[in-house]
Amino acid sequence: MARQERAIRTRKAILEAAGAVFDEHGYASTTIAMVLERAEVTKGALYFHFPSKESLAQAVLDEQLPFGTVPPHPCKLQEIIDITFVFGQRLVGNSLLQGSVRLTVDQCAPPGVDHTGPYRQWAELLVALMQQAREQGELLPTVVLRDTVELLVGAFAGVQQMSRALSGREDLGHRISVLWSHILPSIAVPGLLLGLDSKPDRGTRILADIELSGY
Amino acid sequence: MARQERAIRTRKAILEAAGAVFDEHGYASTTIAMVLERAEVTKGALYFHFPSKESLAQAVLDEQLPFGTVPPHPCKLQEIIDITFVFGQRLVGNSLLQGSVRLTVDQCAPPGVDHTGPYRQWAELLVALMQQAREQGELLPTVVLRDTVELLVGAFAGVQQMSRALSGREDLGHRISVLWSHILPSIAVPGLLLGLDSKPDRGTRILADIELSGY
Numbered sequence: 001m002a003r004q005e006r007a008i009r010t011r012k013a014i015l016e017a018a019g020a021v022f023d024e025h026g027y028a029s030t031t032i033a034m035v036l037e038r039a040e041v042t043k044g045a046l047y048f049h050f051p052s053k054e055s056l057a058q059a060v061l062d063e064q065l066p067f068g069t070v071p072p073h074p075c076k077l078q079e080i081i082d083i084t085f086v087f088g089q090r091l092v093g094n095s096l097l098q099g100s101v102r103l104t105v106d107q108c109a110p111p112g113v114d115h116t117g118p119y120r121q122w123a124e125l126l127v128a129l130m131q132q133a134r135e136q137g138e139l140l141p142t143v144v145l146r147d148t149v150e151l152l153v154g155a156f157a158g159v160q161q162m163s164r165a166l167s168g169r170e171d172l173g174h175r176i177s178v179l180w181s182h183i184l185p186s187i188a189v190p191g192l193l194l195g196l197d198s199k200p201d202r203g204t205r206i207l208a209d210i211e212l213s214g215y
Numbered sequence: 216m217a218r219q220e221r222a223i224r225t226r227k228a229i230l231e232a233a234g235a236v237f238d239e240h241g242y243a244s245t246t247i248a249m250v251l252e253r254a255e256v257t258k259g260a261l262y263f264h265f266p267s268k269e270s271l272a273q274a275v276l277d278e279q280l281p282f283g284t285v286p287p288h289p290c291k292l293q294e295i296i297d298i299t300f301v302f303g304q305r306l307v308g309n310s311l312l313q314g315s316v317r318l319t320v321d322q323c324a325p326p327g328v329d330h331t332g333p334y335r336q337w338a339e340l341l342v343a344l345m346q347q348a349r350e351q352g353e354l355l356p357t358v359v360l361r362d363t364v365e366l367l368v369g370a371f372a373g374v375q376q377m378s379r380a381l382s383g384r385e386d387l388g389h390r391i392s393v394l395w396s397h398i399l400p401s402i403a404v405p406g407l408l409l410g411l412d413s414k415p416d417r418g419t420r421i422l423a424d425i426e427l428s429g430y
Binding site for chain 1: 238240241243244317320321322330331334335362363365366368369370371372373374376377378379380381390393394396397398400401402
């Protein structure tokens with residue numbers, strides 16, 4: 001294995017271990033030693049990639065957005081819906097993502113770590129997609145893009161947390177579907193409503209398609 | 216001061232101190248000593264009321280629902296709207312409530328503390344009010360009470376957290392107003408929509424009325 005490839009693998013193993021430990025224990029109670037033990041890498045390798053707990057937390061936070069990647073869809077509102085379901089579905093099984101989300105929503109912001117980053121990055125990404133949706137005539141004229149987007153981001157954060165607390169995220173697909181069924185009539189033009197797919201298993205189906213197509 | 220009254224005051228001082236400390240440091244990093252120092256009560260008094268950190272956290276959680284108390288309203292949907300605004304407004308300035316909410320949404324559930332209690336208690340309370348709203352003909356026939364209520368509880372939890380992270384809860388009234396403007400058209404009968412008040416300053420106005428009337 002080439003040196004660079006090995007370094008990438010080691011970094012990935014550390015981030016996955018860190019995500020799992022942050023998810024289980026939260027930022028304050030996590031120690032580098034706990035991550036080391038979980039990642040099964042040397043202390044030197046860990047400090048080579050991440051010189052501090054802060055930098056480890058920041059890296060885990062920075063990994064969050066790519067988990068919302070979905071195939072582009074001609075209808076941009078459907079693409080936004082898809083992002084929420086795919087992100088939710090990935091959240092169920094991925095400990096790096098779980099740790100990243102916990103660091104975002106947990107309120108103790110350690111000095112040197114910007115835990116509000118994902119809120120703002122999600123908002124930027126979704127405002128851009130909403131802008132495209134607007135240009136394509138998908139949105140009601142009453143929609144204020146930033147208000148709608150920040151509501152989606154905040155509500156999603158809370159819904160996934162409640163799902164985690166009450167069912168270990170088993171009912172997350174259903175809860176995301178309920179979120180959309182309440183919000184879509186206020187933002188989508190009526191002609192679009194029936195054609196949008198926000199059924200609870202939307203995430204599972206998209207992920208299956210992605211695997212088949214190798215997207 | 217009678218002994219019982221003094222005990223009630225001491226208990227209140229301890230809970231307020233505990234709420235502030237839990238809010239600042241989270242459950243795991245909070246110690247009884249930190250609460251003692253903040254509450255300015257004797258160790259004996261604290262242990263008399265709360266034999267452990269768990270029992271202190273449980274009591275802080277149990278104090279949450281009364282902060283949603285509002286004057287009854289003939290329109291039950293308006294009463295539910297009022298609860299969210301008043302709760303949000305109280306959340307801005309009350310450290311006991313801030314600590315209680317943090318314990319609810321923080322994901323590390325310490326053994327012996329049921330941090331999911333408020334989620335379920337809010338849902339029960341709001342389902343009962345929604346049931347009355349339904350009987351009074353305020354709701355669209357498509358509304359599934361429990362789905363709508365659990366969405367409200369989860370979305371509110373997330374929206375207040377995002378508001379805290381991005382603006383120190385300064386924009387919470389606006390965010391609650393945006394939440395309602397997106398959800399009401401999906402749940403209220405059209406004839407009711409224009410008469411419902413979900414403006415950002417709704418909480419401030421109700422609290423001012425409560426103070427004037429001594430409710």
